[in-house]
Amino acid sequence: MSRTATVTRKTRETNITVTLNLDGSGKADLHTGIGFFDHMLDGFARHGLFDLTLHCDGDLNVDCHHTIEDCGIALGTAIREALGDKAGIVRYGSCMLPMDETLALCAVDLGGRPYFVYDASFAGQSCGGMDVQMAREFFYAVSYSAMMNLHLKVLYGENDHHKLEAMYKAFAKALSAATRHDDRIVGVLSTKGSI
Numbered sequence: 108m109s110r111t112a113t114v115t116r117k118t119r120e121t122n123i124t125v126t127l128n129l130d131g132s133g134k135a136d137l138h139t140g141i142g143f144f145d146h147m148l149d150g151f152a153r154h155g156l157f158d159l160t161l162h163c164d165g166d167l168n169v170d171c172h173h174t175i176e177d178c179g180i181a182l183g184t185a186i187r188e189a190l191g192d193k194a195g196i197v198r199y200g201s202c203m204l205p206m207d208e209t210l211a212l213c214a215v216d217l218g219g220r221p222y223f224v225y226d227a228s229f230a231g232q233s234c235g236g237m238d239v240q241m242a243r244e245f246f247y248a249v250s251y252s253a254m255m256n257l258h259l260k261v262l263y264g265e266n267d268h269h270k271l272e273a274m275y276k277a278f279a280k281a282l283s284a285a286t287r288h289d290d291r292i293v294g295v296l297s298t299k300g301s302i
Contacts, residue, residue: 113185115181116184121165123178128157128189129189137149137160137162139175147275148178150276172238172241175241178248179244179246179252180249184253187252193219196286197289199284200280202284207266209264212260215257215282216255217302221250221251223247223251225243225258246274
């Protein structure tokens with residue numbers, strides 16, 4: 108069964124098309140107009156072994172907010188749709204990821220109840236032309252549109268680039284673990300019988 112989804116989101120602020128294959132090989136075709144954000148999404152695809160195509164034409168003449176938030180909504184929707192009924196998946200995943208002096212933690216539950224916890228601080232206002240506060244908005248949008256419980260924390264670090272990249276890669280590894288199939292799981296992994 109193919110675990111692939113294509114989502115189109117068009118508003119007065121953004122025009123986005125995203126295709127996600129959860130069982131890919133880490134290939135990415137990205138164009139958001141924000142080079143650093145493309146770099147973060149490339150790390151997400153590569154380290155999660157997801158195939159990801161994401162093109163966004165956004166109102167960057169205003170700022171990066173609408174582009175990044177709406178890409179999070181579109182990607183989260185694609186994750187939810189690609190998972191289908193979630194039968195046979197492990198459901199939970201976590202990763203503690205080091206990147207030089209930085210250590211980031213991510214934990215995911217694909218149980219269908221959205222919740223988001225975020226703990227990260229940065230030295231600067233932007234990194235590579237991207238507002239660092241937009242990382243929170245992106246992951247919040249992903250978690251709620253994917254209907255996932257997502258916890259992200261930078262335990263320590265100095266370099267803002269390393270902190271941001273560690274979060275995106277930790278999320279990739281945690282999501283990859285949570286979406287993994289286990290033949291021992293019959294139906295969905297829940298005492299409720301559905302997720």
